[in-house]
Amino acid sequence: MIGRYLLRFGALGYLGVVLLAPVALIFWRTFEHGWHPFWAAISNPDAVHALKLTLEVTLIAVPLNTVFGILCGLAIVRHRLPAMGLVNALVDLPLALSPVVVGLALILVYGPGGWLHGLPFKVLFSFPAILLATMFVSLPFVVREVVPVLREIGTDQEEAAATLGASSFATFRRITLPAIRWAVAYGVVLTMARSLGEFGAVSVVSGNVVGHTQTLTLYVQDAYANQFNETGAYSASVLLALLAIATLLLMTMFRPKEETRGDRGA
Amino acid sequence: MKGAGGGWAHFWDAASNPEAVAALKLTLWLSAGVVAINALSGTAIAWVLVRDRFAGKGLVNALIDLPFALPTIVASLTLLALYSPRSEIGKHVAYTRIGLLLALLFVTLPFVVRTVQPVLLELDREMEEAAASLGAGRLAIFRRVVFPNLLPAVLSGVALAFARAIGEFGAVVLISGNRPFKTEVASLYIFGRVNTDPAGAAALSVELLVISLAVLLSIGGIRRWATRHDR
Numbered sequence A: 001m002i003g004r005y006l007l008r009f010g011a012l013g014y015l016g017v018v019l020l021a022p023v024a025l026i027f028w029r030t031f032e033h034g035w036h037p038f039w040a041a042i043s044n045p046d047a048v049h050a051l052k053l054t055l056e057v058t059l060i061a062v063p064l065n066t067v068f069g070i071l072c073g074l075a076i077v078r079h080r081l082p083a084m085g086l087v088n089a090l091v092d093l094p095l096a097l098s099p100v101v102v103g104l105a106l107i108l109v110y111g112p113g114g115w116l117h118g119l120p121f122k123v124l125f126s127f128p129a130i131l132l133a134t135m136f137v138s139l140p141f142v143v144r145e146v147v148p149v150l151r152e153i154g155t156d157q158e159e160a161a162a163t164l165g166a167s168s169f170a171t172f173r174r175i176t177l178p179a180i181r182w183a184v185a186y187g188v189v190l191t192m193a194r195s196l197g198e199f200g201a202v203s204v205v206s207g208n209v210v211g212h213t214q215t216l217t218l219y220v221q222d223a224y225a226n227q228f229n230e231t232g233a234y235s236a237s238v239l240l241a242l243l244a245i246a247t248l249l250l251m252t253m254f255r256p257k258e259e260t261r262g263d264r265g266a
Numbered sequence B: 001m002k003g004a005g006g007g008w009a010h011f012w013d014a015a016s017n018p019e020a021v022a023a024l025k026l027t028l029w030l031s032a033g034v035v036a037i038n039a040l041s042g043t044a045i046a047w048v049l050v051r052d053r054f055a056g057k058g059l060v061n062a063l064i065d066l067p068f069a070l071p072t073i074v075a076s077l078t079l080l081a082l083y084s085p086r087s088e089i090g091k092h093v094a095y096t097r098i099g100l101l102l103a104l105l106f107v108t109l110p111f112v113v114r115t116v117q118p119v120l121l122e123l124d125r126e127m128e129e130a131a132a133s134l135g136a137g138r139l140a141i142f143r144r145v146v147f148p149n150l151l152p153a154v155l156s157g158v159a160l161a162f163a164r165a166i167g168e169f170g171a172v173v174l175i176s177g178n179r180p181f182k183t184e185v186a187s188l189y190i191f192g193r194v195n196t197d198p199a200g201a202a203a204l205s206v207e208l209l210v211i212s213l214a215v216l217l218s219i220g221g222i223r224r225w226a227t228r229h230d231r
Helices: A001-033 A036-041 A045-075 A084-091 A099-110 A128-138 A140-153 A154-163 A168-197 A200-205 A216-225 A230-254 B007-015 B018-051 B057-064 B073-085 B098-121 B125-133 B139-165 B188-192 B198-226
Strands: none
Touching: A001 A036, A001 A230, A001 B018, A001 B073, A001 B098, A036 A045, A036 B139, A045 A084, A045 A128, A045 A140, A045 A168, A045 A216, A045 A230, A084 A216, A084 B057, A084 B198, A099 A128, A099 B139, A099 B188, A099 B198, A128 A168, A128 A200, A140 A168, A140 B098, A140 B139, A154 A168, A168 A230, A200 A216, A200 B188, A216 A230, A216 B073, A230 B057, A230 B073, B007 B018, B007 B198, B018 B057, B018 B098, B018 B139, B018 B188, B018 B198, B057 B198, B098 B139, B125 B139, B139 B188, B139 B198, B188 B198
């Protein structure tokens, strides 16, 4: 019995020290003088612009990665094309790659001397680069959730629908999509969390121009490290943390109950 | 990648820069520490979440995913708030290697828990009961029955944690202080040289890329090894 309590308090204590204490402290620091400083810091035009940019990028990146994720999952599981094994491995790459390396790779491709240098519109240090970086790092999540479910449901129902004369699109819409909808929803939540919070890759390629190419995570860093505006940094952090907690609630709602696989990465 | 654009000699020059070597070494040591601590704490947390019963377990279970949901820069700022000189607890590990280790432990916490948990849930309790009825002590049961079953999950969890730790940037950027040879990790070295020394940045990036790919392949290998009886 002693061993059990020791283990319980050891594990919970570790969680408390490593995880909870820092997060609780940031809320305390932000609200220690009440709501007013928080509200003032959040409604600062630079912060508002940063939040807007973050939301815009997320609203574009998430739907694109969702459609790609479903198509890619179908291609990996249902159509045994020759190169799909390689694609399956490559999809995981953003999980194992440093965000800074992702940013550097974009600079090498789109920068002077790169393969895609000299496009008619500006890529680096503007909106397209931020979007590309965000899409790159949040690419694997929907695929990773959809693939195992597609494997598990098998093809019996889809084949039955096909023999009854349903077109392949009707089969997808009426049979496959309803079966994978929770996996897709969970993948979307993870994609959203990553898009809202991406920092490393974006900070390399965005140029970090206040009021133009500064996302909310960049704003936090800039406010703290360069402007010495602690209240601003803490307040924007709390805003991001609240978005994270909302995401967490959605994750808990959508996570398949029986199996909590851990390899969804971050 | 274009890191080798100037040929091997050029790459070797950039990669053997003493500052780059120190940054890579520090990164690998920290990641090794992250692996060792996560293997223990992650398994213990998963065990408590599956086998123990206490009030608020559902909440704790949901909290495990917090580092995945929380933006890394926020994690960095929260850790700095806790461990900086003006912190309430009076522990000043900001701008030290201990601070870096704590930041990496924060962001990698869910990996081992979330790989071990489902395996523990599915583990057949009858095996342990059989071992107990045959007179095995609790330590022997864990070592001979439970541990071999958990090993593939622990390994793939720590491999993911390792891959995350070697590349982590957001969580360490504020807390490291970025002192060359002391607290400068690989991602910070790369970031600092993107504009001033792209060749140097690319060389260390290629090294990280190779390590990441090796880890990715080993995770695939562990998965195949773990499911070798399934099909």
